[in-house]
Amino acid sequence: MGISMWIRVYAIFVKELKQLSRDKMTFGMIIMIPLVQLMLFGYAINTDARHIPVGLVDLSQTSESRAVEHALVATQSVDFIARYRSIKDAEVAITKGEIRAVLYLPADMTRRLFNHPLYDHKQIDSPLTLPIGQWIVDGSDTVIASTIRALRNMPLDEVANHTTIRTAPSFEVVQYFNPEQRTVVNIVPGLVAVILTMTMILFTSSAIVREHEHGNMEFLITTPVRPMELMIGKIAPYVLVGLSQVAIILSVGHWVFSVPIKGSLLSLLGGSILFIFASLTLGLVLSTIAKTQLQAMQMTIFILLPSILLSGFMFPYDAMPVAAQWIAEALPVTHFMRMIRAIALRDASLLLLGKDALWLGLFTIGGIIIASLRFKKKLG
Amino acid sequence: MTSNASEQIEYAIEATGLTKRFGDNIAVNKLDLNIPKGSIYGFLGPNGCGKSTSIRLLTGLLEASEGDVTILGKPLLGHEESLKKRIGYMTQKFSLYDNLTVKENLDFVGAIYGFAGKRKKSRIEELLALYDLEKQAKQFAGSMSGGQKQRLALACATLHSPELLFLDEPTSAVDPENRREFWERLFDLCAAGTTILVSTHYMDEAERCHALAIMEDGNKRADGSPQALMDAMPATVVEVSGNKLRQLKQTLTQHPEILSAAQIGAHLRVLIKKKVLDPLGFISELSDGRETILARPSLEDVFVTCTGGRHGD
Ligand SMILES: Nc1ncnc2c1ncn2[C@@H]1O[C@H](COP(=O)(O)OP(=O)(O)O)[C@@H](O)[C@H]1O
Ligand SMILES: [Mg+2]
Numbered sequence: 127m128g129i130s131m132w133i134r135v136y137a138i139f140v141k142e143l144k145q146l147s148r149d150k151m152t153f154g155m156i157i158m159i160p161l162v163q164l165m166l167f168g169y170a171i172n173t174d175a176r177h178i179p180v181g182l183v184d185l186s187q188t189s190e191s192r193a194v195e196h197a198l199v200a201t202q203s204v205d206f207i208a209r210y211r212s213i214k215d216a217e218v219a220i221t222k223g224e225i226r227a228v229l230y231l232p233a234d235m236t237r238r239l240f241n242h243p244l245y246d247h248k249q250i251d252s253p254l255t256l257p258i259g260q261w262i263v264d265g266s267d268t269v270i271a272s273t274i275r276a277l278r279n280m281p282l283d284e285v286a287n288h289t290t291i292r293t294a295p296s297f298e299v300v301q302y303f304n305p306e307q308r309t310v311v312n313i314v315p316g317l318v319a320v321i322l323t324m325t326m327i328l329f330t331s332s333a334i335v336r337e338h339e340h341g342n343m344e345f346l347i348t349t350p351v352r353p354m355e356l357m358i359g360k361i362a363p364y365v366l367v368g369l370s371q372v373a374i375i376l377s378v379g380h381w382v383f384s385v386p387i388k389g390s391l392l393s394l395l396g397g398s399i400l401f402i403f404a405s406l407t408l409g410l411v412l413s414t415i416a417k418t419q420l421q422a423m424q425m426t427i428f429i430l431l432p433s434i435l436l437s438g439f440m441f442p443y444d445a446m447p448v449a450a451q452w453i454a455e456a457l458p459v460t461h462f463m464r465m466i467r468a469i470a471l472r473d474a475s476l477l478l479l480g481k482d483a484l485w486l487g488l489f490t491i492g493g494i495i496i497a498s499l500r501f502k503k504k505l506g
Numbered sequence: 507m508t509s510n511a512s513e514q515i516e517y518a519i520e521a522t523g524l525t526k527r528f529g530d531n532i533a534v535n536k537l538d539l540n541i542p543k544g545s546i547y548g549f550l551g552p553n554g555c556g557k558s559t560s561i562r563l564l565t566g567l568l569e570a571s572e573g574d575v576t577i578l579g580k581p582l583l584g585h586e587e588s589l590k591k592r593i594g595y596m597t598q599k600f601s602l603y604d605n606l607t608v609k610e611n612l613d614f615v616g617a618i619y620g621f622a623g624k625r626k627k628s629r630i631e632e633l634l635a636l637y638d639l640e641k642q643a644k645q646f647a648g649s650m651s652g653g654q655k656q657r658l659a660l661a662c663a664t665l666h667s668p669e670l671l672f673l674d675e676p677t678s679a680v681d682p683e684n685r686r687e688f689w690e691r692l693f694d695l696c697a698a699g700t701t702i703l704v705s706t707h708y709m710d711e712a713e714r715c716h717a718l719a720i721m722e723d724g725n726k727r728a729d730g731s732p733q734a735l736m737d738a739m740p741a742t743v744v745e746v747s748g749n750k751l752r753q754l755k756q757t758l759t760q761h762p763e764i765l766s767a768a769q770i771g772a773h774l775r776v777l778i779k780k781k782v783l784d785p786l787g788f789i790s791e792l793s794d795g796r797e798t799i800l801a802r803p804s805l806e807d808v809f810v811t812c813t814g815g816r817h818g819d
Contacts, residue, residue, distance in 0.1 A: 130620040133617050133619060133620060133622055134618055134620075135616070137613075137615075137617030137618055138618075139612050140614075141603065141606065141614045143612070144605075144606060144610065145603065145605055145606065148605045149605070240686040319681040340601075340604075341597060341601045342601050342602070342603065344567065344595075344597045344599075344601050345563075345595065345597055345601035345602070346601075346618075347567055348565050348567060348590060348593065348594075348620065349564075349590060349618045349619065350587070350590050350591055350613070350618065350620070351618055364616075446725065497740075
């Protein structure tokens with residue numbers, strides 16, 4: 127009894143692998159999805175905005191106003207790509223999207239500068255203190271807006287051409303792990319989580335639904351195959367698929383984007399396997415609901431969007447409202463996102479991440495129970 | 507058949523009051539079946555009459571709304587899993603894997619039925635030879651002709667030598683030559699003791715069965731051996747030849763005693779209710795001296811007589 131069960135599981139496993147290797151499209155996707163996404167996100171996503179195209183309205187036209195401009199360019203945050211004679215012209219350019227912000231330096235800028243505490247610390251909190259200029263920003267992109275906002279307290283020592291006494295900072299910030307503050311370091315491990323979510327759920331859910339759609343299930347049901355055997359045999363190949371995707375993303379991330387892999391490979395493997403199992407069982411549950419491959423695809427997208435937006439991949443988990451955090455906690459990807467970033471970037475061990483690991487394990491067991499209860503060996 | 511003899515008959519399939527409803531639609535209505543072991547039994551009927559649904563009910567693929575089924579002496583309910591090793595099922599739609607080769611498909615099905623090693627290898631070789639698939643062994647199933655696919659499907663359905671074999675419209679995508687070959691294989695299987703239930707909408711195929719059920723809209727309209735059905739047909743067949751047969755057909759079909767009139771070649775084949783005592787005279791009178799002769803009833807006549815609302819009396 128036991129032996130013939132494993133013969134059947136193995137037969138389904140081999141069959142699925144053969145079909146997978148012959149489905150050139152799917153096979154290509156397994157390798158191309160991680161590579162293309164990695165290149166895209168690695169190069170494109172950058173939350174620290176630099177070289178923002180901005181305009182300048184300089185009514186002062188003095189050597190001081192040119193010094194302010196140079197000081198701003200030196201921060202690399204903005205590039206002055208156009209000059210305008212009036213605020214009106216500049217606003218039109220912002221509306222058209224030619225520039226993202228404009229710096230307005232009033233005619234009396236020089237006087238304001240001399241009275242400014244950051245320029246000359248003699249008159250602190252004088253009633254004569256006025257900002258030396260004004261930024262008008264296209265606030266629709268919050269990343270750009272906050273980059274410009276950060277210029278509010280820009281030191282003016284370069285403009286002053288002498289060292290001003292700066293007030294001591296309230297906090298000192300020491301950057302652990304990612305001192306250069308490169309976004310890609312955080313993105314690559316996160317990408318492992320997002321891509322695995324997408325491929326694992328989609329492949330398993332459609333793998334089972336496909337048997338229904340192509341009519342294979344009608345024959346299979348009349349054979350001695352049991353639901354559990356079918357499920358194990360069908361998802362086992364995708365564990366291999368998932369692990370190779372983890373390997374592709376992390377090694378390309380390591381060699382192309384110099385993302386450090388600090389943790390042990392064993393923790394990495396353990397964490398990945400836990401997450402792959404959790405995602406596969408989620409796919410299995412979906413396959414018992416979906417009737418067609420298209421429906422399976424739609425359900426995958428339904429899961430995928432919150433996985434990208436709420437898991438901490440795009441936005442910091444801690445900054446989300448509590449309700450969103452609850453939803454995020456329910457998704458396996460949130461736990462894996464924490465785990466893989468901790469393991470890859472901070473050399474955490476699996477033991478240190480016991481809570482997340484346990485949750486993924488429980489999710490898998492629950493998913494298998496639900497899937498096999500729902501998977502009837504009947505048609506219709 | 508005397509009651510004495512019927513007690514000794516062992517049935518492969520017994521069904522009473524088998525009913526399947528999909529919502530308001532009754533796909534199978536109070537079907538009673540007694541199919542003796544070792545026979546070939548046919549379901550004859552047009553598309554949508556409930557043949558596939560009946561087979562799915564008998565294989566345990568679908569749950570019946572009502573009725574009892576006994577398969578190979580065991581009640582189906584509760585014995586589905588153990589019966590699965592003893593029955594084979596060839597689905598109406600090709601249900602093997604297009605992107606696996608013939609050999610790989612057989613390997614897969616063999617393993618599913620618990621065959622391994624030498625035993626599996628020799629069984630597969632035997633089937634490849636029997637169903638003339640040796641040359642196609644390495645060909646993808648999806649790229650084969652209708653006849654080859656059908657032989658592969660039969661090989662897979664019989665790999666574990668089932669005692670009871672269900673074939674759902676096995677020859678619908680097959681040319682006549684391959685169909686004859688196919689039926690030869692079925693008779694071989696039958697001779698080896700396999701009970702076969704086959705569904706079809708071809709009269710000539712139905713005629714090869716030991717017994718058959720004529721089905722319409724989920725109801726069994728008649729059953730028995732082809733000969734018995736023809737003998738018991740409540741109508742006489744008269745063939746009329748001459749000119750203007752289309753017009754004659756118009757007048758004849760309006761007559762309540764006439765069940766049907768259909769043109770076949772140069773004849774008009776007329777089915778007249780049995781209660782008309784002198785059918786030849788009756789028709790001659792109606793057909794203005796055209797030539798009329800009595801004809802042997804065919805299975806098609808039986809089918810026409812008991813379907814289309816003509817089965818009532
Ligand atoms: N899964 C189903 N859901 C709803 N109706 C069905 C289903 N399967 C079959 N039917 C209906 O049952 C009737 C009999 O169908 P079927 O058994 O496939 O006929 P046949 O095989 O003789 O062509 C048809 O009217 C069909 O529409
Ligand atoms: Mg059918």
